[in-house]
Amino acid sequence: MPADEFEIIRTLFAPLATHAGARGLDDDAAVLESVGRLVITTDAIVEGVHFLPDDPIDTIAKKALRVNLSDLAAKGAKPTAALLTLIWPHHRPAAQIADFARGLGEDLRRYDVALIGGDTTATPGPLTISITAFGEPMGGRTPSRADARPGEDVWLTGPIGDAYLGLMALREGAHEQAELIARYRLPNPRVDCAGLVAECARAAMDVSDGLVIDAGKLARASNAGTRLELERVPISPAARSWMEGRAAAIDLVSGGDDYEILFTASPNERAKLESAGMYRIGNIAEGSEAVLVDANGRRLEPAHSGHVHKLGN
Protein backbone atom coordinates (compact mmCIF):
# COMPACT_ATOMS: atom_id res chain seq x y z
CA MET A 1 0.00 0.00 0.00
CA PRO A 2 1.73 3.19 -1.13
CA ALA A 3 1.38 6.09 1.25
CA ASP A 4 1.15 9.70 0.21
CA GLU A 5 4.00 12.05 1.03
CA PHE A 6 1.87 14.58 2.93
CA GLU A 7 0.26 11.91 5.11
CA ILE A 8 3.71 10.51 5.89
CA ILE A 9 5.10 13.92 6.80
CA ARG A 10 2.05 14.70 8.94
CA THR A 11 1.87 11.42 10.82
CA LEU A 12 5.48 10.25 11.03
CA PHE A 13 7.85 13.19 10.75
CA ALA A 14 5.94 16.22 12.05
CA PRO A 15 5.74 14.69 15.57
CA LEU A 16 9.57 14.66 15.57
CA ALA A 17 9.76 18.36 14.69
CA THR A 18 9.09 20.15 17.95
CA HIS A 19 11.37 23.15 17.33
CA ALA A 20 9.38 26.36 16.69
CA GLY A 21 11.42 27.16 13.57
CA ALA A 22 10.34 23.85 12.03
CA ARG A 23 6.78 25.18 11.72
CA GLY A 24 5.48 21.64 12.25
CA LEU A 25 6.99 20.68 8.86
CA ASP A 26 3.84 22.27 7.44
CA ASP A 27 5.80 24.87 5.49
CA ASP A 28 8.38 24.99 2.71
CA ALA A 29 11.07 26.63 4.78
CA ALA A 30 12.42 26.63 8.30
CA VAL A 31 13.44 29.68 10.24
CA LEU A 32 16.55 29.47 12.36
CA GLU A 33 17.41 32.22 14.82
CA SER A 34 21.15 32.47 14.77
CA VAL A 35 23.67 34.64 16.50
CA GLY A 36 27.20 34.45 15.18
CA ARG A 37 28.75 31.46 13.45
CA LEU A 38 26.77 28.48 12.24
CA VAL A 39 28.62 25.32 11.18
CA ILE A 40 26.79 23.56 8.35
CA THR A 41 27.42 20.16 6.80
CA THR A 42 25.59 17.90 4.38
CA ASP A 43 26.09 14.23 3.57
CA ALA A 44 23.96 11.81 1.60
CA ILE A 45 23.88 8.03 1.88
CA VAL A 46 22.78 5.76 -0.97
CA GLU A 47 21.53 2.14 -0.79
CA GLY A 48 24.13 -0.20 -2.23
CA VAL A 49 26.86 2.43 -1.89
CA HIS A 50 26.88 3.56 1.77
CA PHE A 51 24.66 0.87 3.27
CA LEU A 52 23.42 -2.58 2.29
CA PRO A 53 19.88 -3.12 0.96
CA ASP A 54 19.04 -5.45 3.85
CA ASP A 55 20.48 -3.31 6.64
CA PRO A 56 17.75 -2.60 9.24
CA ILE A 57 15.81 0.52 8.21
CA ASP A 58 16.07 2.12 11.67
CA THR A 59 19.88 1.89 11.64
CA ILE A 60 19.90 3.32 8.08
CA ALA A 61 18.01 6.37 9.40
CA LYS A 62 20.47 6.70 12.28
CA LYS A 63 23.51 6.29 10.02
CA ALA A 64 22.23 9.08 7.75
CA LEU A 65 22.09 11.44 10.73
CA ARG A 66 25.26 10.22 12.44
CA VAL A 67 27.58 10.70 9.45
CA ASN A 68 26.58 14.36 9.59
CA LEU A 69 26.96 14.63 13.38
CA SER A 70 30.44 13.19 12.91
CA ASP A 71 31.35 16.05 10.56
CA LEU A 72 30.09 18.60 13.09
CA ALA A 73 32.03 16.97 15.95
CA ALA A 74 35.20 17.10 13.83
CA LYS A 75 34.68 20.86 13.50
CA GLY A 76 34.35 21.29 17.27
CA ALA A 77 30.63 22.07 16.94
CA LYS A 78 27.66 20.95 19.02
CA PRO A 79 24.80 19.74 16.79
CA THR A 80 21.60 21.76 17.01
CA ALA A 81 19.33 21.14 14.02
CA ALA A 82 18.91 19.04 10.89
CA LEU A 83 16.96 18.87 7.62
CA LEU A 84 16.00 15.43 6.27
CA THR A 85 15.57 14.65 2.57
CA LEU A 86 14.07 11.18 2.18
CA ILE A 87 14.04 9.75 -1.35
CA TRP A 88 12.02 6.55 -1.11
CA PRO A 89 12.11 3.77 -3.75
CA HIS A 90 8.91 2.72 -5.52
CA HIS A 91 9.72 -0.89 -4.68
CA ARG A 92 10.44 -0.65 -0.95
CA PRO A 93 7.46 -1.20 1.38
CA ALA A 94 6.01 2.09 2.58
CA ALA A 95 5.34 0.38 5.91
CA GLN A 96 9.10 0.63 6.64
CA ILE A 97 8.87 4.43 6.78
CA ALA A 98 7.37 4.24 10.27
CA ASP A 99 10.43 2.30 11.48
CA PHE A 100 12.67 4.77 9.68
CA ALA A 101 10.97 7.64 11.55
CA ARG A 102 11.19 5.78 14.86
CA GLY A 103 14.94 5.23 14.43
CA LEU A 104 15.51 8.81 13.40
CA GLY A 105 13.45 10.06 16.34
CA GLU A 106 15.50 8.00 18.79
CA ASP A 107 18.70 9.59 17.51
CA LEU A 108 17.27 13.12 17.37
CA ARG A 109 16.49 12.76 21.09
CA ARG A 110 19.76 11.03 21.88
CA TYR A 111 21.84 13.81 20.34
CA ASP A 112 19.39 16.64 21.15
CA VAL A 113 19.00 17.67 17.51
CA ALA A 114 15.91 19.56 16.28
CA LEU A 115 14.40 18.36 13.01
CA ILE A 116 13.55 21.64 11.28
CA GLY A 117 12.57 20.63 7.75
CA GLY A 118 13.24 18.53 4.72
CA ASP A 119 11.77 17.02 1.61
CA THR A 120 10.11 13.70 0.85
CA THR A 121 9.94 12.30 -2.64
CA ALA A 122 9.70 9.05 -4.59
CA THR A 123 12.36 7.49 -6.80
CA PRO A 124 12.59 4.62 -9.27
CA GLY A 125 16.11 4.10 -7.89
CA PRO A 126 17.74 3.15 -4.58
CA LEU A 127 16.82 4.52 -1.16
CA THR A 128 18.73 7.77 -0.80
CA ILE A 129 18.87 9.97 2.28
CA SER A 130 20.41 13.42 2.38
CA ILE A 131 20.76 15.29 5.64
CA THR A 132 21.95 18.83 6.25
CA ALA A 133 23.02 19.44 9.83
CA PHE A 134 23.71 22.61 11.78
CA GLY A 135 25.98 23.12 14.75
CA GLU A 136 27.20 25.78 17.14
CA PRO A 137 30.95 26.19 17.58
CA MET A 138 32.10 25.05 21.04
CA GLY A 139 35.23 27.18 20.85
CA GLY A 140 36.52 30.32 19.23
CA ARG A 141 37.73 28.52 16.10
CA THR A 142 36.20 26.06 13.66
CA PRO A 143 39.19 23.91 12.66
CA SER A 144 39.38 23.24 8.93
CA ARG A 145 41.37 20.59 7.10
CA ALA A 146 43.82 23.26 5.99
CA ASP A 147 45.04 24.43 9.40
CA ALA A 148 47.80 21.84 10.05
CA ARG A 149 51.43 22.98 10.37
CA PRO A 150 54.68 20.97 10.38
CA GLY A 151 55.70 19.92 13.88
CA GLU A 152 52.14 19.28 15.07
CA ASP A 153 51.14 15.85 16.34
CA VAL A 154 48.46 13.82 14.58
CA TRP A 155 45.76 12.42 16.89
CA LEU A 156 42.86 10.04 16.59
CA THR A 157 39.82 9.82 18.89
CA GLY A 158 39.44 6.03 18.77
CA PRO A 159 40.07 2.71 17.07
CA ILE A 160 40.14 2.21 13.33
CA GLY A 161 38.86 -0.69 11.22
CA ASP A 162 35.82 -1.99 13.12
CA ALA A 163 33.37 -0.92 10.41
CA TYR A 164 35.60 -2.33 7.66
CA LEU A 165 35.66 -5.69 9.44
CA GLY A 166 31.93 -5.43 10.12
CA LEU A 167 31.25 -5.10 6.40
CA MET A 168 33.58 -8.05 5.76
CA ALA A 169 31.69 -10.08 8.40
CA LEU A 170 28.35 -9.28 6.73
CA ARG A 171 29.74 -10.35 3.36
CA GLU A 172 31.08 -13.60 4.86
CA GLY A 173 27.83 -14.24 6.72
CA ALA A 174 29.74 -14.15 10.03
CA HIS A 175 26.74 -12.78 11.91
CA GLU A 176 28.21 -13.70 15.32
CA GLN A 177 30.53 -10.66 14.87
CA ALA A 178 27.68 -8.48 16.12
CA GLU A 179 29.91 -5.79 17.62
CA LEU A 180 31.79 -5.23 14.36
CA ILE A 181 28.62 -5.37 12.25
CA ALA A 182 26.99 -2.83 14.55
CA ARG A 183 29.92 -0.49 13.97
CA TYR A 184 29.44 -0.72 10.19
CA ARG A 185 25.72 -0.11 10.40
CA LEU A 186 25.76 2.42 13.17
CA PRO A 187 28.72 4.79 13.39
CA ASN A 188 29.46 6.36 16.74
CA PRO A 189 29.92 10.05 15.96
CA ARG A 190 32.38 11.48 18.47
CA VAL A 191 30.15 14.30 19.68
CA ASP A 192 31.71 13.63 23.08
CA CYS A 193 35.05 14.87 21.69
CA ALA A 194 33.76 18.07 20.04
CA GLY A 195 34.68 20.25 23.03
CA LEU A 196 38.23 18.86 23.15
CA VAL A 197 38.59 19.35 19.38
CA ALA A 198 37.37 22.94 19.69
CA GLU A 199 39.88 23.54 22.47
CA CYS A 200 43.01 21.76 21.21
CA ALA A 201 42.80 20.91 17.52
CA ARG A 202 44.52 22.93 14.82
CA ALA A 203 43.26 20.96 11.77
CA ALA A 204 40.54 18.33 12.05
CA MET A 205 38.27 16.07 9.99
CA ASP A 206 36.39 12.85 10.51
CA VAL A 207 37.75 9.60 9.08
CA SER A 208 35.13 8.32 6.65
CA ASP A 209 36.92 7.28 3.46
CA GLY A 210 39.88 5.58 5.21
CA LEU A 211 42.55 6.77 7.64
CA VAL A 212 45.43 6.99 5.16
CA ILE A 213 43.53 8.74 2.36
CA ASP A 214 41.89 11.14 4.83
CA ALA A 215 45.20 12.00 6.53
CA GLY A 216 46.59 12.66 3.04
CA LYS A 217 43.70 15.01 2.29
CA LEU A 218 44.23 16.91 5.52
CA ALA A 219 47.98 17.27 4.85
CA ARG A 220 47.46 18.28 1.21
CA ALA A 221 44.85 20.91 2.16
CA SER A 222 47.42 22.27 4.64
CA ASN A 223 50.27 22.24 2.07
CA ALA A 224 52.21 19.89 4.31
CA GLY A 225 53.19 16.25 4.56
CA THR A 226 52.20 13.66 7.13
CA ARG A 227 53.86 10.65 8.72
CA LEU A 228 51.63 8.05 10.39
CA GLU A 229 53.01 5.14 12.45
CA LEU A 230 50.95 2.02 11.81
CA GLU A 231 51.82 0.49 15.20
CA ARG A 232 50.36 3.47 17.00
CA VAL A 233 46.99 3.24 15.25
CA PRO A 234 44.52 1.89 17.83
CA ILE A 235 42.58 -1.28 16.99
CA SER A 236 39.66 -2.47 19.10
CA PRO A 237 39.76 -5.79 20.99
CA ALA A 238 36.80 -7.05 18.90
CA ALA A 239 38.64 -6.20 15.70
CA ARG A 240 41.94 -7.71 16.85
CA SER A 241 40.34 -10.99 17.88
CA TRP A 242 38.59 -11.43 14.52
CA MET A 243 41.35 -10.14 12.23
CA GLU A 244 43.72 -13.11 12.38
CA GLY A 245 44.18 -14.64 8.97
CA ARG A 246 41.63 -12.27 7.48
CA ALA A 247 43.07 -8.79 7.62
CA ALA A 248 46.20 -6.98 8.77
CA ALA A 249 46.40 -3.57 10.40
CA ILE A 250 47.42 -2.13 7.03
CA ASP A 251 44.06 -3.20 5.55
CA LEU A 252 42.20 -1.48 8.36
CA VAL A 253 43.81 1.91 7.75
CA SER A 254 42.48 1.88 4.20
CA GLY A 255 38.97 0.70 5.08
CA GLY A 256 36.19 3.25 5.38
CA ASP A 257 33.34 4.19 7.70
CA ASP A 258 35.39 4.73 10.87
CA TYR A 259 33.89 8.09 11.88
CA GLU A 260 36.60 8.77 14.42
CA ILE A 261 38.12 12.26 14.42
CA LEU A 262 41.60 12.82 13.02
CA PHE A 263 43.17 16.03 14.24
CA THR A 264 46.44 17.82 14.71
CA ALA A 265 47.62 19.66 17.80
CA SER A 266 50.68 21.41 19.15
CA PRO A 267 53.05 19.15 21.16
CA ASN A 268 52.18 21.39 24.13
CA GLU A 269 48.79 19.68 24.29
CA ARG A 270 50.16 16.14 24.69
CA ALA A 271 49.51 15.73 28.40
CA LYS A 272 45.94 16.97 28.15
CA LEU A 273 45.09 14.87 25.09
CA GLU A 274 46.70 11.70 26.47
CA SER A 275 44.79 12.02 29.72
CA ALA A 276 41.61 12.45 27.70
CA GLY A 277 42.27 9.07 26.07
CA MET A 278 43.26 10.34 22.64
CA TYR A 279 45.70 8.35 20.46
CA ARG A 280 48.81 10.05 19.06
CA ILE A 281 49.55 8.31 15.74
CA GLY A 282 52.08 10.49 13.92
CA ASN A 283 52.96 14.00 12.98
CA ILE A 284 52.71 16.70 10.34
CA ALA A 285 55.92 17.13 8.33
CA GLU A 286 57.41 19.57 5.87
CA GLY A 287 56.82 18.78 2.21
CA SER A 288 53.85 17.09 0.63
CA GLU A 289 54.42 13.37 1.21
CA ALA A 290 51.84 11.35 3.15
CA VAL A 291 53.82 8.44 4.56
CA LEU A 292 52.81 5.36 6.55
CA VAL A 293 55.68 3.70 8.45
CA ASP A 294 56.22 0.59 10.57
CA ALA A 295 57.81 0.42 14.03
CA ASN A 296 61.27 0.58 12.44
CA GLY A 297 60.45 3.64 10.36
CA ARG A 298 60.21 1.60 7.15
CA ARG A 299 57.70 2.90 4.66
CA LEU A 300 54.56 0.81 4.06
CA GLU A 301 52.22 0.94 1.05
CA PRO A 302 48.58 -0.05 1.58
CA ALA A 303 47.14 -1.97 -1.40
CA HIS A 304 44.29 0.58 -1.44
CA SER A 305 44.51 3.96 0.18
CA GLY A 306 40.78 4.35 0.84
CA HIS A 307 37.42 4.94 -0.71
CA VAL A 308 36.94 7.32 -3.65
CA HIS A 309 33.66 7.50 -5.59
CA LYS A 310 34.10 7.25 -9.33
CA LEU A 311 31.39 9.31 -10.95
CA GLY A 312 29.72 8.31 -14.21
CA ASN A 313 31.22 6.53 -17.17
Added chain:
Amino acid sequence: MPADEFEIIRTLFAPLATHAGARGLDDDAAVLESVGRLVITTDAIVEGVHFLPDDPIDTIAKKALRVNLSDLAAKGAKPTAALLTLIWPHHRPAAQIADFARGLGEDLRRYDVALIGGDTTATPGPLTISITAFGEPMGGRTPSRADARPGEDVWLTGPIGDAYLGLMALREGAHEQAELIARYRLPNPRVDCAGLVAECARAAMDVSDGLVIDAGKLARASNAGTRLELERVPISPAARSWMEGRAAAIDLVSGGDDYEILFTASPNERAKLESAGMYRIGNIAEGSEAVLVDANGRRLEPAHSGHVHKLGN
Protein backbone atom coordinates in the same frame (compact mmCIF):
# COMPACT_ATOMS: atom_id res chain seq x y z
CA MET B 1 35.95 7.70 -18.45
CA PRO B 2 34.79 7.86 -14.85
CA ALA B 3 36.13 10.82 -12.90
CA ASP B 4 36.99 10.76 -9.22
CA GLU B 5 34.82 12.79 -6.85
CA PHE B 6 37.70 14.82 -5.39
CA GLU B 7 39.00 15.80 -8.82
CA ILE B 8 35.49 16.87 -9.85
CA ILE B 9 35.02 18.95 -6.71
CA ARG B 10 38.47 20.54 -7.13
CA THR B 11 38.22 21.36 -10.82
CA LEU B 12 34.51 21.98 -11.43
CA PHE B 13 32.80 23.02 -8.21
CA ALA B 14 35.49 24.69 -6.08
CA PRO B 15 35.87 27.53 -8.63
CA LEU B 16 32.17 28.31 -8.07
CA ALA B 17 32.63 28.54 -4.29
CA THR B 18 34.15 31.95 -3.73
CA HIS B 19 32.49 32.69 -0.36
CA ALA B 20 34.98 32.56 2.53
CA GLY B 21 32.70 30.27 4.54
CA ALA B 22 32.81 27.70 1.76
CA ARG B 23 36.49 27.03 2.56
CA GLY B 24 37.09 26.28 -1.12
CA LEU B 25 34.91 23.14 -0.72
CA ASP B 26 38.07 21.61 0.72
CA ASP B 27 36.42 20.91 4.08
CA ASP B 28 33.53 18.86 5.46
CA ALA B 29 31.57 21.81 6.75
CA ALA B 30 30.82 25.40 5.87
CA VAL B 31 30.78 28.29 8.29
CA LEU B 32 28.04 30.88 7.90
CA GLU B 33 28.16 34.12 9.85
CA SER B 34 24.59 34.94 10.66
CA VAL B 35 22.86 37.67 12.57
CA GLY B 36 19.21 37.13 13.31
CA ARG B 37 16.83 34.99 11.30
CA LEU B 38 17.93 32.62 8.58
CA VAL B 39 15.32 31.13 6.24
CA ILE B 40 16.29 27.61 5.18
CA THR B 41 14.75 25.34 2.58
CA THR B 42 15.67 22.06 0.92
CA ASP B 43 14.29 20.38 -2.18
CA ALA B 44 15.54 17.42 -4.17
CA ILE B 45 14.86 16.62 -7.82
CA VAL B 46 15.04 13.08 -9.22
CA GLU B 47 15.50 12.00 -12.86
CA GLY B 48 12.28 10.53 -14.22
CA VAL B 49 10.26 12.15 -11.43
CA HIS B 50 11.02 15.89 -11.50
CA PHE B 51 12.85 16.09 -14.83
CA LEU B 52 13.19 13.96 -17.95
CA PRO B 53 16.28 11.83 -18.59
CA ASP B 54 17.04 13.72 -21.82
CA ASP B 55 16.52 17.23 -20.45
CA PRO B 56 19.70 19.29 -21.01
CA ILE B 57 22.08 18.80 -18.07
CA ASP B 58 22.67 22.54 -17.61
CA THR B 59 18.95 23.23 -17.21
CA ILE B 60 18.68 20.30 -14.77
CA ALA B 61 21.33 22.00 -12.61
CA LYS B 62 19.48 25.30 -12.81
CA LYS B 63 16.11 23.71 -12.03
CA ALA B 64 17.58 22.08 -8.90
CA LEU B 65 18.67 25.50 -7.65
CA ARG B 66 15.61 27.42 -8.84
CA VAL B 67 13.02 25.25 -7.11
CA ASN B 68 14.77 26.18 -3.86
CA LEU B 69 15.03 29.88 -4.72
CA SER B 70 11.29 29.77 -5.41
CA ASP B 71 10.66 28.55 -1.85
CA LEU B 72 12.78 31.37 -0.43
CA ALA B 73 11.00 34.01 -2.54
CA ALA B 74 7.65 32.71 -1.29
CA LYS B 75 8.90 33.32 2.26
CA GLY B 76 9.89 36.90 1.44
CA ALA B 77 13.58 36.04 1.71
CA LYS B 78 16.53 37.07 -0.45
CA PRO B 79 18.70 34.04 -1.34
CA THR B 80 22.25 34.15 -0.01
CA ALA B 81 23.85 30.69 0.00
CA ALA B 82 23.35 27.09 -1.06
CA LEU B 83 24.70 23.59 -0.51
CA LEU B 84 24.71 21.15 -3.45
CA THR B 85 24.39 17.38 -3.10
CA LEU B 86 25.06 15.73 -6.46
CA ILE B 87 24.25 12.01 -6.69
CA TRP B 88 25.57 10.93 -10.09
CA PRO B 89 24.50 7.72 -11.86
CA HIS B 90 27.09 5.10 -12.78
CA HIS B 91 25.71 5.04 -16.32
CA ARG B 92 25.63 8.75 -17.14
CA PRO B 93 28.74 10.17 -18.85
CA ALA B 94 31.01 11.92 -16.35
CA ALA B 95 31.80 14.43 -19.09
CA GLN B 96 28.34 15.96 -18.50
CA ILE B 97 29.38 17.09 -15.03
CA ALA B 98 31.32 20.01 -16.53
CA ASP B 99 28.14 21.24 -18.25
CA PHE B 100 26.22 20.70 -15.02
CA ALA B 101 28.73 22.89 -13.18
CA ARG B 102 28.65 25.54 -15.92
CA GLY B 103 24.84 25.77 -15.73
CA LEU B 104 24.88 25.90 -11.97
CA GLY B 105 27.59 28.58 -12.02
CA GLU B 106 25.54 30.73 -14.40
CA ASP B 107 22.59 30.65 -12.02
CA LEU B 108 24.68 31.19 -8.88
CA ARG B 109 25.93 34.40 -10.48
CA ARG B 110 22.52 35.35 -11.87
CA TYR B 111 20.87 35.11 -8.45
CA ASP B 112 23.95 36.16 -6.44
CA VAL B 113 23.98 32.94 -4.40
CA ALA B 114 27.18 31.68 -2.72
CA LEU B 115 27.88 27.95 -3.06
CA ILE B 116 29.13 27.07 0.42
CA GLY B 117 29.33 23.27 0.42
CA GLY B 118 27.77 19.98 -0.49
CA ASP B 119 28.40 16.34 -1.16
CA THR B 120 29.21 14.35 -4.29
CA THR B 121 28.55 10.66 -4.53
CA ALA B 122 27.80 7.88 -7.01
CA THR B 123 24.56 5.92 -7.38
CA PRO B 124 23.36 2.86 -9.28
CA GLY B 125 20.05 4.76 -9.65
CA PRO B 126 18.81 7.93 -11.31
CA LEU B 127 20.50 11.33 -11.25
CA THR B 128 19.39 12.96 -8.00
CA ILE B 129 20.19 16.49 -6.88
CA SER B 130 19.43 17.85 -3.44
CA ILE B 131 19.98 21.51 -2.65
CA THR B 132 19.67 23.30 0.67
CA ALA B 133 19.30 27.06 0.28
CA PHE B 134 19.60 29.91 2.75
CA GLY B 135 17.96 33.32 2.66
CA GLU B 136 17.70 36.55 4.59
CA PRO B 137 14.23 37.86 5.41
CA MET B 138 13.42 41.04 3.45
CA GLY B 139 10.82 42.08 5.98
CA GLY B 140 9.96 41.73 9.64
CA ARG B 141 7.95 38.53 9.11
CA THR B 142 8.54 35.25 7.32
CA PRO B 143 5.05 34.32 6.08
CA SER B 144 4.15 30.69 6.66
CA ARG B 145 1.40 28.64 5.05
CA ALA B 146 -0.55 28.85 8.28
CA ASP B 147 -0.98 32.64 8.50
CA ALA B 148 -4.10 33.09 6.30
CA ARG B 149 -7.31 34.45 7.84
CA PRO B 150 -10.87 34.57 6.45
CA GLY B 151 -11.54 37.75 4.51
CA GLU B 152 -8.08 37.98 3.01
CA ASP B 153 -7.64 38.01 -0.76
CA VAL B 154 -5.72 35.24 -2.52
CA TRP B 155 -3.07 36.46 -4.98
CA LEU B 156 -0.80 34.91 -7.56
CA THR B 157 2.44 36.39 -8.96
CA GLY B 158 1.99 35.14 -12.53
CA PRO B 159 0.42 32.75 -15.03
CA ILE B 160 -0.31 29.11 -14.32
CA GLY B 161 0.00 26.08 -16.57
CA ASP B 162 2.93 26.87 -18.86
CA ALA B 163 5.12 24.11 -17.38
CA TYR B 164 2.26 21.59 -17.50
CA LEU B 165 1.76 22.34 -21.20
CA GLY B 166 5.52 22.28 -21.75
CA LEU B 167 5.70 18.73 -20.37
CA MET B 168 2.73 17.81 -22.59
CA ALA B 169 4.53 19.32 -25.59
CA LEU B 170 7.67 17.28 -24.83
CA ARG B 171 5.59 14.10 -24.57
CA GLU B 172 3.85 14.88 -27.88
CA GLY B 173 7.14 15.78 -29.60
CA ALA B 174 5.82 19.31 -30.23
CA HIS B 175 9.28 20.84 -30.01
CA GLU B 176 8.19 24.08 -31.68
CA GLN B 177 6.51 24.97 -28.34
CA ALA B 178 9.89 26.18 -27.14
CA GLU B 179 8.53 28.79 -24.74
CA LEU B 180 6.35 26.28 -22.89
CA ILE B 181 9.08 23.60 -22.87
CA ALA B 182 11.52 26.13 -21.46
CA ARG B 183 9.08 26.85 -18.61
CA TYR B 184 8.94 23.15 -17.73
CA ARG B 185 12.69 22.72 -17.81
CA LEU B 186 13.59 26.06 -16.30
CA PRO B 187 11.26 27.53 -13.68
CA ASN B 188 11.38 31.26 -13.14
CA PRO B 189 11.61 31.65 -9.37
CA ARG B 190 9.90 34.92 -8.44
CA VAL B 191 12.83 36.38 -6.51
CA ASP B 192 11.70 39.71 -7.95
CA CYS B 193 8.52 39.43 -5.84
CA ALA B 194 10.18 38.51 -2.53
CA GLY B 195 10.19 42.11 -1.28
CA LEU B 196 6.51 42.56 -2.06
CA VAL B 197 5.69 39.25 -0.37
CA ALA B 198 7.66 40.28 2.71
CA GLU B 199 5.79 43.59 2.79
CA CYS B 200 2.20 42.55 2.01
CA ALA B 201 1.67 38.79 2.33
CA ARG B 202 0.02 37.19 5.31
CA ALA B 203 0.37 33.52 4.24
CA ALA B 204 2.48 32.48 1.25
CA MET B 205 3.89 29.46 -0.58
CA ASP B 206 5.12 28.66 -4.04
CA VAL B 207 2.90 26.69 -6.43
CA SER B 208 4.79 23.53 -7.27
CA ASP B 209 2.37 20.61 -6.98
CA GLY B 210 -0.58 22.38 -8.65
CA LEU B 211 -2.53 25.55 -7.87
CA VAL B 212 -5.65 23.88 -6.45
CA ILE B 213 -3.86 21.36 -4.24
CA ASP B 214 -1.40 23.99 -3.02
CA ALA B 215 -4.17 26.51 -2.22
CA GLY B 216 -5.90 23.71 -0.31
CA LYS B 217 -2.71 23.05 1.68
CA LEU B 218 -2.36 26.74 2.55
CA ALA B 219 -5.99 26.98 3.67
CA ARG B 220 -5.82 23.73 5.67
CA ALA B 221 -2.63 24.84 7.43
CA SER B 222 -4.45 28.06 8.34
CA ASN B 223 -7.60 26.22 9.55
CA ALA B 224 -9.63 28.06 6.95
CA GLY B 225 -11.30 27.49 3.61
CA THR B 226 -10.49 28.97 0.23
CA ARG B 227 -12.49 29.97 -2.84
CA LEU B 228 -10.66 30.37 -6.13
CA GLU B 229 -12.27 31.77 -9.28
CA LEU B 230 -11.02 29.86 -12.33
CA GLU B 231 -11.68 32.80 -14.70
CA ARG B 232 -9.37 35.02 -12.67
CA VAL B 233 -6.42 32.62 -12.87
CA PRO B 234 -3.93 34.15 -15.34
CA ILE B 235 -2.86 32.08 -18.34
CA SER B 236 0.03 33.14 -20.58
CA PRO B 237 -0.48 33.99 -24.26
CA ALA B 238 1.80 31.08 -25.26
CA ALA B 239 -0.29 28.69 -23.17
CA ARG B 240 -3.61 30.02 -24.42
CA SER B 241 -2.61 29.75 -28.06
CA TRP B 242 -1.51 26.11 -27.70
CA MET B 243 -4.25 24.91 -25.33
CA GLU B 244 -7.15 24.71 -27.81
CA GLY B 245 -8.42 21.17 -28.10
CA ARG B 246 -5.64 19.91 -25.79
CA ALA B 247 -6.32 21.29 -22.36
CA ALA B 248 -8.79 23.51 -20.54
CA ALA B 249 -8.02 26.04 -17.82
CA ILE B 250 -9.20 23.50 -15.27
CA ASP B 251 -6.40 21.11 -16.33
CA LEU B 252 -3.83 23.85 -15.90
CA VAL B 253 -4.76 24.56 -12.29
CA SER B 254 -4.03 20.94 -11.40
CA GLY B 255 -0.74 20.72 -13.33
CA GLY B 256 2.52 21.14 -11.45
CA ASP B 257 5.83 22.99 -11.76
CA ASP B 258 4.44 26.53 -11.92
CA TYR B 259 6.74 28.11 -9.33
CA GLU B 260 4.65 31.23 -9.05
CA ILE B 261 3.92 32.53 -5.55
CA LEU B 262 0.46 32.08 -4.03
CA PHE B 263 -0.20 34.45 -1.16
CA THR B 264 -2.92 36.07 0.87
CA ALA B 265 -3.21 39.73 1.83
CA SER B 266 -5.61 42.10 3.50
CA PRO B 267 -8.06 43.85 1.11
CA ASN B 268 -6.30 47.09 2.18
CA GLU B 269 -3.37 46.05 -0.01
CA ARG B 270 -5.37 45.72 -3.25
CA ALA B 271 -4.27 48.97 -4.90
CA LYS B 272 -0.61 48.32 -4.20
CA LEU B 273 -0.69 44.69 -5.35
CA GLU B 274 -2.68 45.43 -8.50
CA SER B 275 -0.29 48.19 -9.51
CA ALA B 276 2.58 45.74 -8.96
CA GLY B 277 0.98 43.41 -11.52
CA MET B 278 -0.24 40.74 -9.11
CA TYR B 279 -3.34 38.67 -9.91
CA ARG B 280 -6.19 38.45 -7.41
CA ILE B 281 -7.76 35.02 -7.88
CA GLY B 282 -10.02 34.45 -4.89
CA ASN B 283 -10.28 34.73 -1.14
CA ILE B 284 -9.88 32.95 2.15
CA ALA B 285 -13.17 31.84 3.69
CA GLU B 286 -14.48 30.51 6.97
CA GLY B 287 -14.65 26.74 7.28
CA SER B 288 -12.37 24.19 5.74
CA GLU B 289 -13.59 23.82 2.15
CA ALA B 290 -11.24 24.54 -0.75
CA VAL B 291 -13.54 25.44 -3.61
CA LEU B 292 -12.91 26.26 -7.27
CA VAL B 293 -15.75 28.16 -8.95
CA ASP B 294 -16.59 29.40 -12.48
CA ALA B 295 -17.67 32.93 -13.48
CA ASN B 296 -21.21 32.20 -12.28
CA GLY B 297 -20.09 30.93 -8.90
CA ARG B 298 -20.74 27.29 -9.81
CA ARG B 299 -18.43 24.81 -8.22
CA LEU B 300 -15.92 23.02 -10.46
CA GLU B 301 -14.09 19.76 -9.77
CA PRO B 302 -10.70 19.22 -11.43
CA ALA B 303 -10.16 15.60 -12.49
CA HIS B 304 -6.88 15.67 -10.56
CA SER B 305 -6.14 18.17 -7.86
CA GLY B 306 -2.36 18.15 -8.31
CA HIS B 307 0.78 16.17 -7.81
CA VAL B 308 1.29 13.97 -4.74
CA HIS B 309 4.19 11.52 -4.47
CA LYS B 310 3.15 8.03 -3.50
CA LEU B 311 5.93 6.51 -1.46
CA GLY B 312 6.83 2.84 -1.65
CA ASN B 313 4.55 -0.13 -2.18
